[in-house]
Amino acid sequence: MLINFAGILFDGIAYGSLLFLIGVGLSVTMGLMNFINLAHGAFAMLGGYVCVAAMTRLGFPFLAALPVAFIVTAVAGVVLERTLYQRLYQASHLDQVLFSIGLTFMAMAAATYYWGPGQQPVQLPGFLHGQVRVLGLDLGAYRLFLIALVLVITLALVWLVAHTRFGAQVRAAVDNQQAAAGMGIHVNRIFALTFALGSGLAGLGGALGIDVLGLDPTFPVKYMVYFLLVVSVGGAGSIKGTLVAALILGVFDVAGKYYVPEVGAFVIYALMVLLLILFPAGLYGRRV
């Protein structure tokens, strides 16, 4: 029973760290640009497909395909940000929602056109197969790898935001855009770079998630709620909040599906409505 619980906790944390990796970009763009981007899941999907394409068509190994997924998605993000997204920063939230639903539909149709409607397989390298025995627990090697990688990325992100000039500029722009621009910070450039980083991380998350979340053209809609939930529960613009929310959500989702499979996704939606009612600004959100 206890062993069982530890296993679920472990799987939940692995799942949650994946949600964090994809959701953190959305959180920062929402906090920074106040933009509701429902198409964020489409970037994750793009990362997944780029990873699969790099492996099957170009013969890259899995670990080499991951950076490719990151870079391609980041470039796609910055191109879209400069051409389309930036026109809508001042628009109403409804416009942003509609625009990003439109982008999502186009991405889903394009994915079906190029890759077909089926699930995409991923060939993991040998050392990520099977189980590793840690403290009497059998843990999935891939999930262990996932958690470790996300841990490293999180530490790097925290360092980036807290200790670099770029991070200071991002924080300044989040706090007060106009004052930041007045101090000579190129707010537009910060926006573009942050958007690129956020979409790149989503792409990486999508690539890493093929084995856990699956990959098919309905991906952006299927997981949209999860990403939005992570952000709105954690509080837009807060890395710590996003991490906490993603882990809570991951553990509850896995535990809910294990202990009470008959209610299915009900647990997670009920949790979401409840948390939103109790904490309208998110767990770590700034009260307006």
Next chain:
Amino acid sequence: MTVAATAPPQTANPGFHRLSDGRWHRIEIVFWLLPPAAFFLLPGYLVLGSQILIVALFALSLDLILGYAGIVSLGHAAFFGIGAYTAGLLAVHGWGEPLTGLLLAGAMAAVGGYLVSFLVVRGQELSRLMVTLGIGLLLYEAANEAAFITGGVDGLSGVTMWRLLGVFPFDLGGKIAYVYSMAVLFLLFMLMRRLVNSPFGLSLRGLREGSKRMPAIGAPVLSRQVRIFTIAAGVAGIAGGLLAQTTQFVGLEVLGFPRSAELLIMLVLGGAGRLYGALIGAALFMVAQEYLSGLNPVYWQFWIGLLLVVVVLFARDGVTGAAEALYTRLRGKGK
């Protein structure tokens, strides 16, 4: 908030904020002659026709909260679904009288809307979006899991309707269904037209444009938002009930997120904040869907996405907004 990006409509039409005298314009009368004309001229398309009428009613209900009161909802299909399942379950369990079934469908959805409205109106825009989305998904999952009541993914079949008004049986060709849907739509449209032209309707537009200033002139924000949300949910429920009764089937997709999203698309396509925008948007969308998705559903999804992006970027007020701008310009030249 819906018109913040472009020129507000009052510059296009100086009389916008005056209470309308409620007189019917010539164009409106011509417009309402179209559905009966279609009944006689296009007898082969009555099934599609009644779908359009029902979806138009559903779009009108979203227009009340989104276009007029400025409350964004991503889960409006929840109320459509409540109505559809209410009407469907009543008929399955032995009460197939259409009109009372429809009223009950609307009443159930209105009760649902009333309860949900307290969760929706208190938040900011983002949490409103999330809460409506969450409630929509919650109901979808509930209907999916409660398969012993709703039939789950297989849908609710065995809906048998009695004769309409005790006289007219629902036929396979869809003639009665079409006339029934048309009558309900027209009746509710007249009520809604009266509603949005009333002082209450004007105060809703006030809430949309400046919800912080409305309390200063003594308008109670929350109670008005709760009231319009309840009304809109009731209308959506009636639309759902109509669908269940005329197709004699309720599928799980009546509650799905795609239905809420498509509804938003129709409204934006036609022009939000205008009742005719909702009607025209629904008609255009349904006809386009019928022909384009018949060719290839995947292309249809791509083009509807592209259309949405283009409408948001370039034609914010939809088809009716563009027509209105053209009309004003032509009249300006005529002077």
